[in-house]
Each structure stands twice: as C-alpha cells, then as structure tokens.
Amino acid sequence: MNNNFDEKYIIELVKKELSKYLTEQGIEMKKQISFLGDDKDIEEKLSQKFEISENAETLVVSKLSLKNLYNISNAIYENDYEEKIIKFLLENKEIIIIKEGIEYSKYENIPVAVLKRYEEYIEKIKTYGIKIENKDFYINSLEKKEEVYSKKLLDLNSLRELEIKGIKRLVIENSIVTSSAQEYAKDKNIEIIKRR
Structure with missing residues (x-):
C-alpha cells in the first residue's frame, strides 16, 4: 500500500466535509x-x-x-x-x-x-x-452593502438571488448584463456599477 497522500489535499477534503456537515446542522x-x-x-x-x-x-x-x-x-x-x-x-x-x-x-x-x-x-x-x-x-463589500460580481453573465435569476441576500449595489467588471436584469435592477432600485 502506497502512503504518498497529499497532506494538503486531505486537510482540504476534511474541511470541506466538516463544513458540509455543519451547514446541514445549521x-x-x-x-x-x-x-x-x-x-x-x-x-x-x-x-x-x-x-x-x-x-x-x-x-x-x-x-x-x-x-x-x-x-x-x-x-x-x-x-x-x-x-x-x-x-x-x-x-x-x-x-x-x-x-x-x-x-x-x-x-x-x-x-x-x-x-x-x-x-x-x-x-x-x-x-x-x-x-x-x-x-x-x-x-463595504465585506459588510455586503455592495458586492463584486465577477461571472461572465448577470441575468435576471442571478440578480434576484443577490437581491434575496440583501445586495442593493452591484459592481461588475467584465460581465454582460441582460436587458431583463437591467429592467429588474431599475424597478427594484438595485445599483449596477461598471468598473474598469
């Protein structure tokens, strides 16, 4: 039996499983x-x-x-x-x-x-x-007053999920914002800022 386990991999695996268990327990x-x-x-x-x-x-x-x-x-x-x-x-x-x-x-x-x-x-x-x-x-991003969004696409569903988390200001860099997300943001007073 080969005992060449990657210690970091095992630690990360245990952390992930522990986190999953604790989340399930609330x-x-x-x-x-x-x-x-x-x-x-x-x-x-x-x-x-x-x-x-x-x-x-x-x-x-x-x-x-x-x-x-x-x-x-x-x-x-x-x-x-x-x-x-x-x-x-x-x-x-x-x-x-x-x-x-x-x-x-x-x-x-x-x-x-x-x-x-x-x-x-x-x-x-x-x-x-x-x-x-x-x-x-x-x-501000730590306090969740605003959030940096780094995915390629910001669609209506993603924006609704962020709104549920209490996000009212969203900073995007290279994301494409769908027209339905833009309309929803306007209706719900969610600020979308494009940062370069």
Whole structure:
C-alpha cells in the first residue's frame, strides 16, 4: 500500500466535509483569511467576518512600501513580509492589496514620470491575478452593502438571488448584463456599477 497522500489535499477534503456537515446542522463556520499590514480598521472588520489564519485561501495586504511594490511586481522577495505574498501567489491563492496602503498613494504631487513607473508596477501585479481594491470599497463589500460580481453573465435569476441576500449595489467588471436584469435592477432600485 502506497502512503504518498497529499497532506494538503486531505486537510482540504476534511474541511470541506466538516463544513458540509455543519451547514446541514445549521451551524455556520467562519471562512478563513490571512492579513498583512497595520491597518487596524481593516483588521477589525476582517476579524468580525472571518477567522484570521495563516492557512487561508485569501490574503489581504493593507500596507505595501515602494520596495515591496517593486519586488512583488518582479515576483521576488527579500523579507518575510514579501515572502508571504509571493508564496500566496505561487500557490495560486487570492491576494487583495488595499490601494491606500501602497506607499506612493500618500503623496499628491508626484512627478508624472515617477507616477507612471509606479503605475507600471501596479499593472504588472494585476497581471498576476492580484487585486487592488480601495479601502472603503473593500470594507463595504465585506459588510455586503455592495458586492463584486465577477461571472461572465448577470441575468435576471442571478440578480434576484443577490437581491434575496440583501445586495442593493452591484459592481461588475467584465460581465454582460441582460436587458431583463437591467429592467429588474431599475424597478427594484438595485445599483449596477461598471468598473474598469
């Protein structure tokens, strides 16, 4: 008998079955999330909604120095902070960086050439699948005041399901919205925002 079981696979399988069992019993488990940074407001909101854990599938980064930005854009790390981000990236896990926590965003009169360089780093990071979110938008999405919809099609049935969950503001990026969904949103005062 071969004992070469993938430990992570077994752990995920047990978690999935436990979650399924608890859901059937009417007990809701908190989703896990990892957090990096020093923004206490975001950390507090996350801890209300999620269990903060190193083994989570999502990492929220609330602070990124210029050196961190450069290294992450080049998919390298020089310290433990950057290593955690890169490991999440290598494991194909979700990474969300809070825009206001990126060091250059604190400055107002950045020379155009310098700003362009920093924006190139941001665009490179985005190509890796890392999301850059505004703090208020992210906190609102945690509180379910608004939701990011990422599926290809937003139809009437999907919109009704979201409305049942209490969503009154929907942010879409690359979704096609059917005409029946648009009419329904208008009738029910559900705001649909197209974000690029």
